Amino acid sequence: MKSGRPSLPEREGNARELIEPGAVLLRGFAQREAATLMAEIAGIAIAAPFRNMVTPGGFPMSVAMTNCGHFGWITDRSGYRYSSADPDGRPWPAMPARFRGLAACAAAAAGFADFDPDSCLINRYIPGARMSLHQDKDEADFAAPIVSVSLGLPATFLWGGAKRSDRPRRVPLESGDIVVWGGPARLNFHGVEPVANGDVACRYNLTLRKAK
Ligand code: MD6
Ligand code: FE
Numbered sequence: 353m354k355s356g357r358p359s360l361p362e363r364e365g366n367a368r369e370l371i372e373p374g375a376v377l378l379r380g381f382a383q384r385e386a387a388t389l390m391a392e393i394a395g396i397a398i399a400a401p402f403r404n405m406v407t408p409g410g411f412p413m414s415v416a417m418t419n420c421g422h423f424g425w426i427t428d429r430s431g432y433r434y435s436s437a438d439p440d441g442r443p444w445p446a447m448p449a450r451f452r453g454l455a456a457c458a459a460a461a462a463g464f465a466d467f468d469p470d471s472c473l474i475n476r477y478i479p480g481a482r483m484s485l486h487q488d489k490d491e492a493d494f495a496a497p498i499v500s501v502s503l504g505l506p507a508t509f510l511w512g513g514a515k516r517s518d519r520p521r522r523v524p525l526e527s528g529d530i531v532v533w534g535g536p537a538r539l540n541f542h543g544v545e546p547v548a549n550g551d552v553a554c555r556y557n558l559t560l561r562k563a564k
Pocket of ligand 1: 483498544
């Protein structure tokens with residue numbers, strides 16, 4: 353509904369779509385930077401390799417993960433949490449200045465000023481990999497938004513509601529699209545449908561957050 357859209361400054365040429373109050377899709381926001389971002393990911397993965405971590409229930413995730421920044425999101429038999437060390441006990445690689453700058457810029461475009469992430473989870477989806485519906489609630493403070501950057505293969509994002517049983521909307525995401533959410537949408541359920549084969553090997557997602 354046009355009347356409900358906040359009037360915020362546009363990044364040149366980018367459309368802003370309100371998914372619902374607090375959740376904004378910035379189509380193509382990182383498109384020009386996509387290849388550079390993927391090169392940065394390759395460098396990070398040399399220092400902190402992608403791993404298919406196990407859930408607390410003992411199931412390996414189909415999505416492979418690594419992190420950069422002060423804190424990284426991990427899961428193992430002991431639970432979900434943020435850790436300043438990777439599973440081998442080494443500090444996570446530093447967050448590239450480009451990641452932090454892009455996240456702050458996208459958050460501002462979505463109406464969240466002064467976003468300063470201390471954590472970047474990097475998800476890698478090979479075709480068939482998926483993410484079941486979940487809430488992001490391992491962060492210390494839900495005041496900060498989350499910035500989510502899609503790179504590589506397209507995917508269908510599942511945007512649910514405040515309850516797991518709320519029927520999710522399907523939001524198609526392409527390389528360079530950014531979803532920002534916070535405020536009233538901060539704890540909405542969300543997930544990713546199984547990723548299909550395509551022109552490139554996989555999908556990457558950067559999830560930038562303020563963990564602590
Ligand atoms: C993904 N994203 O797109 C999975 N969480 O690969 C998430 O789980 C997510 O995109 C919180 C905020 C934005 C997200
Ligand atoms: Fe999430």
